[in-house]
Amino acid sequence: MTFAERIDALTIDDLRRTGATKWIAPGIDIGAFIAEMDFGVADPVKSALRDAVDAEVFGYLPESMLRDVKAATASALASRGYPVSADHVIAVPDVLRALELTLTRLMSPQGKVIVPTPSYMPFLFLPPRLGREVIEVPMIDDDGTWRFDLDALRAAFAAGGEILLLCQPFNPLGRVFSRDELAAVSSVVGEAGGRVFADEIWAPLVLPGATHVSYATVSDAAAQHTVTATSAAKGWNLPGLKCAQLIVSGDADRARFDDADWISHGASTMGAAATIAAYTEGGPWLDDVVSYLDGNRAELLDLVAEHLPGVTMHRPEGTYVAWLDFTALGIDSPGEFFAENARVGVTDGAGCGAAGVGGARFIFATPLPIMREAITRMGAALREHGLA
Ligand SMILES: Cc1ncc(COP(=O)(O)O)c(C=O)c1O
Known part of the structure; x- marks a missing residue:
């Protein structure tokens, strides 16, 4: 069959x-x-989980598995055109935890969060729970293609926006943005001295006809102002297993994530087993x-x-x-x-x-x-x- x-x-x-x-x-x-x-x-994911159960790997995430998650993530990202050092991959329980860490560690207390809309629902309710105001910036329907409103993004940064939540592929509008579109956004962010949280959890699910470009790759400036989150959760349907990955590409920002091993403590051992199998054999x-x-x-x-x-x-x-x-x-x-x-x-x-x-x-x-x-x-x- x-x-x-x-x-x-x-x-x-x-x-x-x-x-x-x-x-x-x-x-x-x-x-x-x-x-x-x-x-x-996927069968390889199920086998990896069965093996982990048989070996009774139920303790805190073993160092060797953490290393394998980082290496598997680095090669998955490289295959999507985003080469990162495995040392720069931080395991986290999920992408929303990555977002929380980013907002609490990289923003000033009064900074606002810019969210293109219609958006993934937690982007709107999670920042306020952390004391951060949201500025909604509606996407523009350009004759059947949803595009960023660059002027409105500029205005949002001018109104106190500090970080843009850039989800792509875009849930719920389905857009996979071109390098040029992302570069245009990065110019706006760069001029404003802002940051981007690049939520690329959907990157494995790019449909025929489109190509995923990681936002952090569009320019050196973009790499410096971006935190990227990804995961096998959407592509391989594993969101309950709690293992996602965070890449802090800004050299200065990395110092605020120097407790990466402690952060990784929250990622689950079964999630790590499944993620390694998904990225390497899925x-x-x-x-x-x-x-x-x-x-x-x-x-x-x-x-x-x-x-x-x-x-x-x-x-x-x-x-x-x-x-x-x-x-x-x-x-x-x-x-x-x-x-x-x-x-x-x-x-x-x-x-x-x-x-x-x-x-x-x-x-x-x-x-x-x-x-x-x-x-x-x-x-x-x-x-x-x-x-x-
Ligand atoms: C854009 C986006 N980000 C994050 C998440 C949630 O990811 P996680 O379960 O890893 O927090 C989802 C789930 O649908 C999503 O669509």
Whole structure:
């Protein structure tokens, strides 16, 4: 059986049996609101975890495994065109912990956090919990391509912004930015004397037609003002295992992370085992995933055009998140609307910032027949309410 045949054969009951939150949410039959894939886990990752269980490696992260995580991360990044020394890789439990460390260690107490919107939801609620104000900067829809509003970014730095959260591939808009686009952002950041938190957790999931460029590689200045976070969590579906990686490329900033071994104490031993296997042996599985997602992306665009007239969806270049814009239909809260009327769970765009109101995130890393069913049900709900 091929990968695609195996995934196509999965049923909603099979997915419910995984116990994943989005599949057992009350009132929902089809969960498309948490960024997890319904594709299982790569065999080499499962074997590495079984071996670790058999060897009872349940203690604090052993030094040898930490070394292997750093080396595996350095070679994964090098293969994406971002050569870093393994010594500069810091293991952390997850990308949000990397963000917290960055905000608390590199910002002044009054500094504000600049977030392009619609954004990944925690980018908006996590900084305020750390006492940092957020400045939302809506992305611009340039004839079907989401782009940074450079003037608005400049204004945000002038208004006290100190650090830009730059997520790419971009959850939820699916953009994979070109080197030129990133260089233009880096000029704005450089002129303002600001910093960038480059969240590249989605970098393994770049779909055919796009190429990932790590932000820190666009210029020496960018490397100096950037902290990059990445992880195997999205590409290999391991977010519960708690092992991500942080690279502080600024020479001056590195001094504020001189307790890297202590920081790494929080990364999990099982997560390290899985990460090493994913980065070193997980390529073929990832290729299958990307090819399946490529098929779902094409089909989703057709399904939206057919069943959700008036709804806008731009073709994502990476991630498995689609941004659906319902504003033309006057649906204020698509999350509530589709849960109530189609029993389909999507993330309501209001959580993605003011620019997200009337939109929704739809996770398309799911079996194609189930994705069809979800969009068909959503279309029927629109028709029942005279909206299509
Ligand atoms: C852009 C982005 N950053 C961070 C995360 C969370 O990563 P972690 O679980 O490693 O904190 C996600 C999860 O979906 C994400 O989409």
